[in-house]
Amino acid sequence: MTLSVRLRHGFGGFALDIAFEAPPGLTVLFGRSGSGKTTVINAVSGLLRPESGRIAVDDTVLLDRAARIDLPVHRRRLGYIFQDARLFPHMSVRQNLGYGRFFAPRAAPGLKPDRVIEMLGIGALLDRRPGALSGGEKSRVAIGRALLARPRILLADEPLAALDEARKAEILPYFERLRDEVQIPILYVSHSATEVARLATTIVALKAGRVERAGPARDLLADPAFTPTGIRDAGAILSARIVAHHPDGLTELDAGGQPLLLPRVAQPEGQVLRIRIAAQDVILSRARPEGLSALNILPGTVAAIRTGEGPGALVSLQTPAGLILARLTRRSLDAMQLAPGTPCHAVMKTVAIAPDAVGPAR
Amino acid sequence: MTLSVRLRHGFGGFALDIAFEAPPGLTVLFGRSGSGKTTVINAVSGLLRPESGRIAVDDTVLLDRAARIDLPVHRRRLGYIFQDARLFPHMSVRQNLGYGRFFAPRAAPGLKPDRVIEMLGIGALLDRRPGALSGGEKSRVAIGRALLARPRILLADEPLAALDEARKAEILPYFERLRDEVQIPILYVSHSATEVARLATTIVALKAGRVERAGPARDLLADPAFTPTGIRDAGAILSARIVAHHPDGLTELDAGGQPLLLPRVAQPEGQVLRIRIAAQDVILSRARPEGLSALNILPGTVAAIRTGEGPGALVSLQTPAGLILARLTRRSLDAMQLAPGTPCHAVMKTVAIAPDAVGPAR
Amino acid sequence: GDLTVFAAASLKNAMDEIATKYHDETGNTLHVSLAGSSALARQIQQGAPADVFISANEGWMDKLEEGGEIDSETRIDLLANEIVLVSAKADAKPVDIAEGFDLKGLLGPDGHLAMALVDAVPAGIYGKASLESLGVWDQVKGQVAQADNVRAALALVSSGEAPYGIVYATDAAADKGVQVLGTFPEESHPPIIYPAATVASSKNPLDDEFLAWLQGDAATDAFTRQGFTVLGD
Amino acid sequence: MTGWLGPQEWQAVALSLKVSSLATLVSLPLGLLVAYALARWRFPGRQLLNGIVHLPLILPPVVTGYLLLLSMGTQGPVGSLLKEAGIIFAFRWTGAALAAGTMAFPLMVRAIRLSIEAVDPKLEQAALTLGAPRPLVFATVTLPLILPGIIAGAILAFAKAMGEFGATITFVSNIPGQTQTLPSAIYSFLQIPGQEGAALKLVCISVAIAMTALLASEVLAQRIAKRVAGR
Amino acid sequence: MTGWLGPQEWQAVALSLKVSSLATLVSLPLGLLVAYALARWRFPGRQLLNGIVHLPLILPPVVTGYLLLLSMGTQGPVGSLLKEAGIIFAFRWTGAALAAGTMAFPLMVRAIRLSIEAVDPKLEQAALTLGAPRPLVFATVTLPLILPGIIAGAILAFAKAMGEFGATITFVSNIPGQTQTLPSAIYSFLQIPGQEGAALKLVCISVAIAMTALLASEVLAQRIAKRVAGR
Ligand SMILES: Nc1ncnc2c1ncn2[C@@H]1O[C@H](COP(=O)(O)OP(=O)(O)OP(=O)(O)O)[C@@H](O)[C@H]1O
Numbered sequence A, B: 001m002t003l004s005v006r007l008r009h010g011f012g013g014f015a016l017d018i019a020f021e022a023p024p025g026l027t028v029l030f031g032r033s034g035s036g037k038t039t040v041i042n043a044v045s046g047l048l049r050p051e052s053g054r055i056a057v058d059d060t061v062l063l064d065r066a067a068r069i070d071l072p073v074h075r076r077r078l079g080y081i082f083q084d085a086r087l088f089p090h091m092s093v094r095q096n097l098g099y100g101r102f103f104a105p106r107a108a109p110g111l112k113p114d115r116v117i118e119m120l121g122i123g124a125l126l127d128r129r130p131g132a133l134s135g136g137e138k139s140r141v142a143i144g145r146a147l148l149a150r151p152r153i154l155l156a157d158e159p160l161a162a163l164d165e166a167r168k169a170e171i172l173p174y175f176e177r178l179r180d181e182v183q184i185p186i187l188y189v190s191h192s193a194t195e196v197a198r199l200a201t202t203i204v205a206l207k208a209g210r211v212e213r214a215g216p217a218r219d220l221l222a223d224p225a226f227t228p229t230g231i232r233d234a235g236a237i238l239s240a241r242i243v244a245h246h247p248d249g250l251t252e253l254d255a256g257g258q259p260l261l262l263p264r265v266a267q268p269e270g271q272v273l274r275i276r277i278a279a280q281d282v283i284l285s286r287a288r289p290e291g292l293s294a295l296n297i298l299p300g301t302v303a304a305i306r307t308g309e310g311p312g313a314l315v316s317l318q319t320p321a322g323l324i325l326a327r328l329t330r331r332s333l334d335a336m337q338l339a340p341g342t343p344c345h346a347v348m349k350t351v352a353i354a355p356d357a358v359g360p361a362r
Numbered sequence C: 001g002d003l004t005v006f007a008a009a010s011l012k013n014a015m016d017e018i019a020t021k022y023h024d025e026t027g028n029t030l031h032v033s034l035a036g037s038s039a040l041a042r043q044i045q046q047g048a049p050a051d052v053f054i055s056a057n058e059g060w061m062d063k064l065e066e067g068g069e070i071d072s073e074t075r076i077d078l079l080a081n082e083i084v085l086v087s088a089k090a091d092a093k094p095v096d097i098a099e100g101f102d103l104k105g106l107l108g109p110d111g112h113l114a115m116a117l118v119d120a121v122p123a124g125i126y127g128k129a130s131l132e133s134l135g136v137w138d139q140v141k142g143q144v145a146q147a148d149n150v151r152a153a154l155a156l157v158s159s160g161e162a163p164y165g166i167v168y169a170t171d172a173a174a175d176k177g178v179q180v181l182g183t184f185p186e187e188s189h190p191p192i193i194y195p196a197a198t199v200a201s202s203k204n205p206l207d208d209e210f211l212a213w214l215q216g217d218a219a220t221d222a223f224t225r226q227g228f229t230v231l232g233d
Numbered sequence D, E: 001m002t003g004w005l006g007p008q009e010w011q012a013v014a015l016s017l018k019v020s021s022l023a024t025l026v027s028l029p030l031g032l033l034v035a036y037a038l039a040r041w042r043f044p045g046r047q048l049l050n051g052i053v054h055l056p057l058i059l060p061p062v063v064t065g066y067l068l069l070l071s072m073g074t075q076g077p078v079g080s081l082l083k084e085a086g087i088i089f090a091f092r093w094t095g096a097a098l099a100a101g102t103m104a105f106p107l108m109v110r111a112i113r114l115s116i117e118a119v120d121p122k123l124e125q126a127a128l129t130l131g132a133p134r135p136l137v138f139a140t141v142t143l144p145l146i147l148p149g150i151i152a153g154a155i156l157a158f159a160k161a162m163g164e165f166g167a168t169i170t171f172v173s174n175i176p177g178q179t180q181t182l183p184s185a186i187y188s189f190l191q192i193p194g195q196e197g198a199a200l201k202l203v204c205i206s207v208a209i210a211m212t213a214l215l216a217s218e219v220l221a222q223r224i225a226k227r228v229a230g231r
């Protein structure tokens, strides 16, 4: 299912004018504070009626101002995780969680309440009221409430911002499942490189109310010119197939014929994974290095080099496994005499490929 | 000024029982969602009256239930950045920002309004009301309101959670300035490794209402057994003096007699910096490696090794610059035959030392 | 049988007694609705289920008669009353109420004279007429405190708020807190008449009989005890 | 007890309770609707509706009673229509309830409206996104949140109905056992000097009833507030 | 215009305006205090205070007026004390204002109290942490947020005061130019057969005044609500 959005709206000083397509999967809306992310999501939800525009999911038109179509909010079958939790203060956590379920068609696909409650770690809170919850607990209940509404479109506005890393790591897989199994369009606002890398199928980067870049996550993330969360978080995405699970806790992958080792993953042998390799974590070497603690070495040739204003540079390397990004200093660039076409090796630590950078391929 | 806190309080199922000292500087309260961080901050602010306990800043007792002392909230001279922004809806942004200033003694030290407004990027919002702000804009105004109250104690409950990376990078230095120049005790709740590494002088880790670990940030962060934000974010902190700014945009430091290169920093030559080196970013090599893009190599000997349940291990290396943490796989550990006392080299990329891991020393 | 009587509120005590007696004598039950004469008259105009109307005010009875809402031939002048000057002051002396008597002097520069509304409520209208014909109205009119009914005027006097007041003799008799200083001459005001009649729309066979009974001994006794004069036809 | 109050007084007490309860209960749904419309809808004639609702507060009760008599009496334009339908207010206890309800209506509407205006529309929006149609959003989110306001409105209305006199006596007269409410009975006693004691007894009963209702509503409202605050 | 209404009626109009305005303005601070106490403080006697505030609503107005006469009259226990201090209510327009204010008080308190209860205490807490002492927190945070409630309460009180009759005439009677308010004048006309027209004129004036006030308050309240919503 493809969500297509075209909007124009103005608030006093701020003008929004955007158009993008969100193909099946998860579309991350990206942009600085005040760039219009919540406004876009609100328009898709129907809570904001834009001055002009059209919003459709495949052939279902949610809004078309020109044709005077405006599907009422409650008929859009949304799961909206608000930037503020917006729990119903007079209902218990259990009642909050059950609220959307009640209105969803029985037959609609969705996650089981027990599993959602368990993954969110809110089993002990079910009889409390929102007034007696901590900030993170509130946001977890809000996530559960939206997921359990069996939505046809999921809108998530920084859903994990208030959570600790461990909890984030527990919840991320469920968004992956929603993306891959339930196959509903998901619009997801996030500032976190990890979340973008792990979840995004598509990226839409907003800047001051306009679309700055938009496209498949894999293309955008491998582009040295696009560093949405800052150059430090740049990184490319590869596909690789699981070859073997070794007894010392490492999993071996085949990335375009080259072996890659990473900490054990849960998926079975044969499965194709999507892995993210941060530019930061890649060391380049002209000669094949020996005796290092880093276990992964991919040969390749330099594809492109981007030097910005600072002392750093981003190099993209064409390897058998695909394009890889590496970040280094210009001094190293000069010392190693790198230029497009130069053959060289990418050295990556096994541990640099964190579990949260590994997910089922799309 | 040292803040000492001792508290006991119960909410139905949750029992808080903690004691810690926050010496001058910034104390990060760390812990999973629901572990009691906001409760502690509320008690220090006086908004929550704990069942028993004592809270004092040096000799000024804010609360002593046994002695029936309970300084009223408004006399505690706080700057409290709430987890939810809590802006006054009927006042403009300007009025919100000015509110605390009005009650602060003229003579109290504090930041200038214009600078705070500029760093928060809220200059264009001054005449708006909170209802017309985006999520991140609200939280920025809330930060400004607290900072401008010229507080004697600053309480910040995940102040940067709703902000994009670029904005975070702009605001962090101001918390550093408050910590280093204004020298007020700061209690700061955060889940972010970057913020902890950059800001913390002291770390207090909570777990289910109790103090799990507490101590100076430098000690805790160099301890392979303590990985508060997950092993992936482990990293040690070094002190190093600026030797020279090179024309190619790199700055050379002297870390215990060893040269370290990193992207240009703003501070002048001669100044001592605090730099964080993520365990993730360190590669170990028995022999001194050659021909790599990584420019920093520190010799040392293995001080301690921690192996957990997974395939990874944390190695702490005693170098002339101080303790360094490195993360690698057990397979590498075995291949390299590392054990306490083994001499070896730490290899770090220049670019791995990001600007946000560099700050004035404390 | 049952009978509904709409009676001016100032007849409360007498009607209570009459209801009991009537029930004892005839076995019939009286429902007495007490309110201001104007309210009752308007209700009768709007088809109220009243069988008999006893008004404190001839004007309203005239109005009903014009509209055919009462049976004209049954209308009688049932009771007469007097208006008196009262005071709650212990040292008040009887006053000879006559042409030009010094009411202004009694009140002093800022004492008030409590009356019912002088243009609207019968007791007030009679009082004003009397003072006018005695030639003292113009001197005291600025000091008249008008209440919405006689009872409230009396309360102003008995609470001491107004030193003097003009009320019905029947009300003055019932209030132990005030003393009657003098009675206004009968000829100084129009006759104070309480007319009664059966209501035209009433199909109650008892109504004529009750009107007759009201003029009988038992009723006369009850009215007299409250200070009314019962008028024969 | 029966000795302490005459049967007629007991009747007045019972009738007042009946009248005030009916007036409160029947006007509640209408009050809710009007309050919601005034708080949340923008429609032409909104200010007019608002004005009409407030009329009984502005007019002297006698005038309200008189207008009721003219319009809702069996001869009146509305009353005669209703009579066809078998609904008669004139000189019935239902009429007393109508008068009391009319007088109490503005108080009820104001209280409920204030609390509707205090509900954060963002919560209602959240319910909409979860698939609840407007009427159910109202029933499951708005209504529970304004319950304290509804209780306040209802109790104000009940208290007002217990004390209402001018409009009632003007509209439905003061017929013992049928339309004689407590305030009318008190009025009757106050017409004659020397009956203050009897009036006082009734005043005490009236106050006791209203205070009991008031206290009950306070307890209820507090319990609700606590639950919402999450304690 | 002067020809349309007699001078006595004009006086009544002017007086009613004066009386209702004074009643509203003077009872506002007290109403605010009582509403705040009832909404936010827990003290012994809170329910008693609540009951007393509601009394004028429960009692027939005549009774309230009578009680005022007994207590606040120049001979009454409170009234005689006040007289020493030079404050006299009896037969003065100030007394009419006292009666109207008393009758309107419960309406005002309820409206203000509801809106105080709707203010999120977290905002007040935020103000405290910023160094504002309680009274200033009230003045700068609570008060502006409850302004719509205060306006609603004031306008309810004003409207009620414009219509108040029973308590006023019982307490201060009806002295043209001093205590004859519009409702007293209307009542007088209604007592006389055939004067309904004259009464109607006054009713219209009364309604016009109250509606104007009502409309003004709505506009004001809407403007405030908009500002708070941030549009
Ligand atoms: N009013 C209350 N009644 C009952 N339990 C409460 C109440 N307030 C907080 N709690 C519980 O106390 C615990 C600590 O809450 P606190 O707000 O301090 O957590 P926190 O560490 O700030 O978490 P987060 O990171 O999610 O904000 C939580 O388990 C919470 O559910």
Ligand SMILES: Nc1ncnc2c1ncn2[C@@H]1O[C@H](COP(=O)(O)OP(=O)(O)OP(=O)(O)O)[C@@H](O)[C@H]1O
Residues within 6 Å of the ligand: A011, A012, A013, A014, A031, A032, A033, A034, A035, A036, A037, A038, A039, A040, A083, B131, B132, B133, B134, B135, B136, B137, B162, E230, E231
């Ligand atoms: N009601 C409003 N009136 C005026 N301006 C508004 C209104 N709502 C939002 N804005 C402005 O529109 C812009 C976009 O707001 P939006 O909430 O979409 O930002 P966002 O991208 O979600 O930011 P954040 O990450 O801070 O939540 C902001 O500059 C904001 O100030």
Ligand code: MOO
Residues within 6 Å of the ligand: C008, C009, C010, C011, C035, C036, C037, C038, C056, C057, C121, C122, C123, C149, C150
């Ligand atoms: O009973 Mo009346 O109607 O006082 O004159």
Ligand SMILES: [Mg+2]
Residues within 6 Å of the ligand: A037, A038, A039, A083, A157, B134, B135, B136
């Ligand atoms: Mg937003």
Ligand SMILES: [Mg+2]
Residues within 6 Å of the ligand: A134, A135, A136, B037, B038, B039, B083, B157
């Ligand atoms: Mg918290």
